[in-house]
Amino acid sequence: MKLLSIQIPRWLIHSEPWRFVGFTSSIVGLLCYALSTSFNFLFGKRNLLKMVIYIVFSFIICLATFFANVWQHSASLRFRAHMAFLVLTVTSVYSFFFDKAVNGKPDVFSLVLCAAFAIMSLSLSRQIHCGFEVDLLYFFLGVLIIQLMKIKLLLGTIGVCFSYFLVILRSSLDFQPENDDLQLEDQEAIAIRVDSQQSNNDSQLAACIEALRNRNSDLIQIILEQVKEENKDQKSLTDAEEEEQIPVVSYDIKIDSLLAETMIDLHKIAQQTAVAGEFGEEFIKVYASCRREFLEESLMNLGLKKLSTDEVHSMSWENQRDMAERWIKACNVCLKILFAGERRLCERVFSGFLAAANLSFMDISGETGTWLLDFADAVATAKPAPGRLFMILDMFEALRDMIPEFESLFPDQLRNEADTVWKRLGEAIWRNFMELGDVIRHQTPEMVSSSNIHHLTRYFMNYLLLACDSRQTLEQVFNEHMHLLKEYPELEPDGRFGSSSSLSMKTVIDWTMEMFECNLEAKSKTFEDLALSHVFLMNNGHYMIQKAENSELGILLGDDWFQKQSEKIKQYHVGYLSSSWDKVFEILKLDGSNDSVQTQPNVAAKEMKKKLKMFNMQFENICRVQSSWYVEEKIREDIMIVLVKTLLPAYGCFIRRFQSVPKLGKNAKKYVKYGVEDIETKLNDLLRGVTASSRRQQ
Structure with missing residues (x-):
């Protein structure tokens, strides 16, 4: 008797028995409806054609009820939404015409069919989670109560009690306690139950995993469309809006909500295996393997692939920059959608088992998170070059904004690794920017044949303008990594950088500008014609003033720099006139x-x-x-x-x-x-x- 009292609740929480309950109740309900007076009210007198159509329709309903737990795993969200809408429409239309046609008291067949369809709806709610089955249950229970009240008002009490029983039964089955009555089972009962439940759990787990795999491609497509929309929105922004916008992309996709039904089934399996004493590594391994496949396929579709440090270092500049842009997008998708979604999925599947949830999440996401950080670390440790600065700045700022997500999602090891890589990117910013000064300082002046604005002048000024757009980030990096100055003693012979505990952007820009102006002077001396030398310096000096005006760079350089540059151009002007025209004036x-x-x-x-x-x-x-x-x-x-x-x-x-x-x-x-x-x-x-x-x- 004790064993029976334990086995009945266990039997009720499985979906398999409910298949037969739903199938039987649907047959009873459909048969009673064919015999009820409401059938005649709605469809007229019975004839052969009507009965054939009704039998075919009844066969489809019964078949769908019996195999509901099979097709629900492969049904897409769009299909389920259409199904819910269809059921809502059919029940609404039926209710309208039924209330309009049936004015008298209902017969027994009508009462039985409502009760049978209510039980069928309950069985569907135990097998599938499409959203309409619970509403269908409430609909037929409501119709049953109303029909009983039409016969006699007090009979409505019976309908209310029956409805209360079914609703409470469904609620208690959805929230079955994890270890209820386990202490009451003896060893023989456990042994009997384990074998049968293990087989059932294995089949249910396989079905759930297959459902997850079938949904992966749909989810990836949804994510890609969202990323595409984000990119389209970014491109449509005006310049002013781009300056005001928050740099971190915010995606509005909840993976856990898209997989809610399957997660409920997996959670039940987790509970059952835990009750049976068999919850452990095997369950985590199977589940984590499926979810890792999803992460890897998602990143592949985002255009990111695993690369070693040597592969990153040997990449061409264009390929590395392209990969860095993809890395930023992939990181945002991973932190905002994928990792956050997997964390919530693990918490749902392993609800009540915190250690298992953490273990599963790290098994799923830890490797991908480490790989993303490894790519950033490889970029940070590559050989410095001035042109790499802005790529690294973008990665630095992106990772800085994602550090809170790393801290909230991952344990100490990975979050510490994220912070370490971020600091290395900061060091790389310092080295790549200082490399600009080093290149300018050690560049051998080449023969210049044209008085036009030199291509390096254009590059240099555009470089500084872009750098000043990230002034706050650069000043943060300069101050945090002042200890790296000792690696570049040749770049600061006057010791200006080491004179204080902070390093301003203006100090660095002034120093870089001085070196570049000296470089221009050296280039001008390669001209054989002195007048052309002055023209070259006038052109390049004037261009530098034009580019710096009305910009953050101009604010940093200050009025003194503009005044000095204007004075220099006047001197070059005088020098040109003197070297070109003095002899002419002497003749005249x-x-x-x-x-x-x-x-x-x-x-x-x-x-x-x-x-x-x-x-x-x-x-x-x-x-x-x-x-x-x-x-x-x-x-x-x-x-x-x-x-x-x-x-x-x-x-x-x-x-x-x-x-x-x-x-x-x-x-x-x-x-x-x-x-x-x-x-x-x-x-x-x-x-x-x-x-x-x-x-x-x-």
Whole structure:
């Protein structure tokens, strides 16, 4: 008797007996409905066609009830949603027409069919979890109570009691205690139960695992679509919105809610195996293996693959940068969706078994978490190069934002590893940024052939502008890793960095800028033409001012830097005029020539013709050479203003004096090759980067 009192509850919590209960009750209910008066009210008198259709429909219902626990494991969420909607619609329509057609008292068949369908719904709730089975139970219990009350008001009490019994039975079966009455079983009863329950648990576990595997591809597709939508939203943001947005991506996917039904079944199996004394490593191993497959397939679909440290170090820069971008996305998906979801799944499956839940979660996610950190560590330990800075900055900031998730999800070992890798990324940021200064300092000035803005000037200024966008992060890194200064003694001969306990971004930028300006000066000395050297420095200095204006970089450099740069450009301007045009102005000087014209007209004519010839030759040489030089438009305008105000008046005065020489007389015009307007036209072709002839062809 004692054994029977224990076995009955055990028998009720299994889904297998409920298959037969549901199948039997569905047959009884459908048969009673065919015999009830409500059938005639709704469908009219019976005939052969109606009965054939009804029999086919009844056969489908009975078959679906009997095999419900099979098809529910392979049904997608979308199918289940449609099924729930179909049941809701059918019951609503039936209730409407039933209330409209049936006004009299119901017969016995109607009462029996409601009770039978209620029991069938209860059996479905023990086998599947599609969401409609409980509502169906409540619907038929409600109809039963109403029909009993139509016969006699007090008979509604019977319906209420029957309904209460079924509802409480379902509730108690859903929350069966873990070790109830175990102490009452004797050794013989346990031995009898273990074999049969073990076989049943194995089959249920296999079915659940298969259901999980079938759902994996659907879940991965959902995740990929969510990631795609996030990327689309990111691309649609304006620049202002991007500056204000939170850098960490927030995904709205709950894996545990998408697998809720299967998790309930797995939790029941876990409870049963624990009661049977067989809960342990085998159950965890089977479950964890299935979930690891899901994680690995998810990462593969996100474009991430396992790479060794050597493989990461040997990757090309483009491939490493591409992999780093995928790593950031994969980390966000793992921490926000996958790992968090697996943690909640483990807590549900192993509810009441905290140690088993932790063990299972680490078995599932620990290896993937370590692998993600290993990739970041490999990037951090690669050989420093200035171009790698921004990739590492992105990874550093991404991992910094994910540290709280590591701390909440993983035990001390992995969370400590995440913190260690994050610090190594910080050290890598320091080394890669300082490498820029090292490269500039040790670069051998190459021969420069053009006055255009040097490609390294463009790279350097854009580099600093991007770096200043991450000013707060860089200052944090600089201050946290000041101890690394001892590795670069050659980069700070004046000891400026070691003079205080903190290191500001401005100090580092000023030092880097000074070295680059020295590098430009060294490049300018490779020009054979001194004037071209000044043009080169003017162009590059002006470009640096333009790029720094109205930016975070300009704020860091300060007004003093802008003032110094402007003064330098003025000096280069003066240097250009002096090296290019001083000889021309010297030729056009006419001091003391009046006496020569009056006393020695032949000598004066000869001297003036010589000067004019020298001017023409010098001027034509400058025009020929400097027509191909390029100067920034603003600087060129300033140069032209000076030349127009100085050269044209000087040349005009010289020509007038030339024409006044008596010996030259009316023949003076044949010696004058250029008028004042011709000189101005020739000046207009200078410093545009193309020759006058090519400009005319254009």
